[in-house]
Structures are given as structure tokens and as C-alpha cells.
Amino acid sequence: MDIQQAKSELIAVAQTLRDTGLLFRSHHANLSARLTTDTMIMTRGGNVANLDENSFAMIKMDGTVLEGDVMPAQAEIIQMHAAVYRARESVGAIIHTHAPHATAFAIAHQPIPVVYEPLMRFGVTEPTPVIAWAPRGSDASVQGIVDAVRSKPGVSAVLLANHGVLAFSNSPTETAQFLATLDEAAELLLHARLLGKEQPLPDQAFEQIKQRKQAFEKSK
Template sequence: MAGTVEPKDLADQLVEAARQLFVAGVMSHSGHANLSVRLDTGRFLLSPGWVRDLRPEQLATLSLEGEVLDGELRAAGAEIIAMHAAVYRARPQVGAVIHTHSPAATAFAVAHRPLPCRTEPMLRFGQAEEVPVVPWGPRGSDVSVRGVAEVLEQRPTTSAVLLANHGLLVFGPDAAAAALLVTAIEESAEAEIAAKALGGAVDFPDGALEAVRASMARAAR
């Protein structure tokens, strides 16, 4: 859990996760995103809205009630505090949250289409089910935040949601894991779109998740 790690190390991990997203090529042209990492049961670090060349000193410390405890956030960043806090309240085991406008995943969000789990990286990196869609609401509004909370309650095992007409929201045990899942989801969305030209993507066979887990367990020995 994130609470056992020093705040400076958590900040460094968040900065590295942002860098890895750009290295992986899964960011939008604008580079817009926001990333956060849980400090303890009541606080988290949050990035500004544009994270290209992110530095630790740019991170602000927030309470789960939305109060800025340290640092500064511009208005655009302040709008998304409640969205990140809603995930941390709903999922005590979550250590990091990442929101991006990754192009292929955002295409599914714009189409209001859940993203099926049909690629092995999604199985391996924490999303062994479709990525559901949260109904649209103005960014950071009560409507939007309630929508996120309701979908998380309805789908207790999902590690990601698509924000209708907006983008992707992913969460995991730490910043590195969340970044890996963002990449896996974006690649899967690209593959779904490309497979349509070949007749459409095909579901995994029954037992695929169990087979992947067994393979990973053997490799870890």
C-alpha cells in the first residue's frame, strides 16, 4: 500500500509514471492528463492538468474532502479533485489514479461503448472485464462524480472506467501499475478498432483468465 512509502518516493513514482505514459505513446496530442497517488487514508498527491515534463514540486497535497493542504492547483486542476477523491473513498486498496485522453480509449468513451477485454495485456495488468462507461456530466461536477461512484459500486472489480464524451480513468495499487493498465487499455482499444476491418474482434475462450494467472504464477517461481 502507498501509505508505507515516503511521500517523496511516492511523488517520484508519480512523475515517473507520467513519463512512462509519454514514452509509451498513449497520450493525446495536448498531453492532457492528471495523476494522483494516495499518501495515507486521508490525503493524496495530485498533478496539474498537463503532465509533460512533470516535476515533483508541481504536485499538490489534497484531503479526501477536497481541501488543498499544500501546493497550488489552477482552476482546471481543481475541477478534478473530487473525481480522484471519489475513487480513493470507494476503493481503499487503490494507491494511484490516472486520467488521460488517450485517443483510442477516448473514441470508445465518445461512442458510449464499453471496451471489451479481448487482449492479454488487459488480463495481465488488472482489467479482466470490459471497461464500463460512466454517463456524461460536466467535468468535476457532482453529476460526473456521482456517476463515477455509482459505476464503481455497480462494478466492484473494475480497475478502469470510460468517462462518456471525455476520456479514460484508471486506478491501481500504485502509480506504475496504473500506468501499465492505461497503456494496456489504449493498445486494446486500438486493436478493437483495427480488428473491425478484419471482421471484428473475438472474445477469449472460457478459462482464459485462469490460464493467464497460472502462467504468471509459474513464471514467478
């Protein structure tokens, strides 16, 4: 993705996340977008409520900062993003934040099951897993994330135990839309559990959704 396009898409996405409550009250998040196989841009500071053109650093996928100062508290999360890009080639953007309902599941150490059909439209076929707690950005934490990204092709996010959520998809806009849908799923699960418990989708649902998606895409 071209750097100007990446910046403007990330700026727009951060505003939407803020306006829809997905940054929770602290407005803490970090957002990145892949530029090439080997480079990305990432937000330089931890508060993303009002990003502008100067809010980003350009970073190599090995973690080397090429351009722009990354704030010290932010430097420790570079590998959390870079490792996901290295582990899954199709990832074009990553968002980490403390979206309130998804984070409730992270705090309860409970995966988010696929029982809300809109999640499946993003290609999610497996429960969003919880990664065991380790300090943010530490080798142990990053390794847990990478293991899940590699071993679970049907997930587009992981829950960071006692912390928050890390979502990754094709583009900044797609990743933000997915994050919103995942947080909706988490909120609806909390309501469904008050009503008794969530009910599974039928076994054939995944295949049917896939076929409908393919048929629709062909007819476009």
C-alpha cells in the same frame, strides 16, 4: 507511499506517458498517488508534459487542499480522484488523460471488452464501462464513476463519455502500464473490427490465467 517516492514515480510516469503518445497531443492529464488512507498528492495544473517537485498539491480525501496551490481548472477534478480512493481501498494511484484509442471508445459510447489477453494480467475481468456524460468533476459525473468502481471489482478504469479515460491501480507505475495496455486493447479492437470483428476468449480463460498467475507467483 512516502511523498518523495510518490512524486518521483509520478514525474517518471508522466514522462513515459508523454513519450509513448498516451497524453495525445494536448499533453493534458491529471495524476495522483495515495500517501495514506486519508491523503493524496495530485498534479496542480492540467499539462503534465514536464512535471517537477513543485507540480503537486497535497490533498485530504475529503477534498481539502492541505499544501500547494491547485489551479482553478484543476480544483474541479479533485473529487474525481478522491472519490475513487474512498470507493476502493486498494487503489494507490489514478491517472486521467485522453489516451487516443481508449478515448475513441469513450466518444463512441462503447465499452472496451476483454479480448486482449494482456489486460487480464492486470486483473481485468469485465469490460471497461462508459460513464454517462456530465460536466467534468460534477457531482453527477463523480457519482457515475463511484457507482462503477463499487459495482465492478473486475475493472481498473472507466471511460468518461465524450471525454477520456480514468485508470486506477496499485501504484503510479502499475497504473501507467495498465493505461498503456488498455489503449493498446482499444487500438487493436479498432483494427480487429476492420478485419471483421473481435473474437471472444474461451470461457475458461479467466480461470486459467488466474491459476497460472498464482502458480508463477508461488514459484518465485
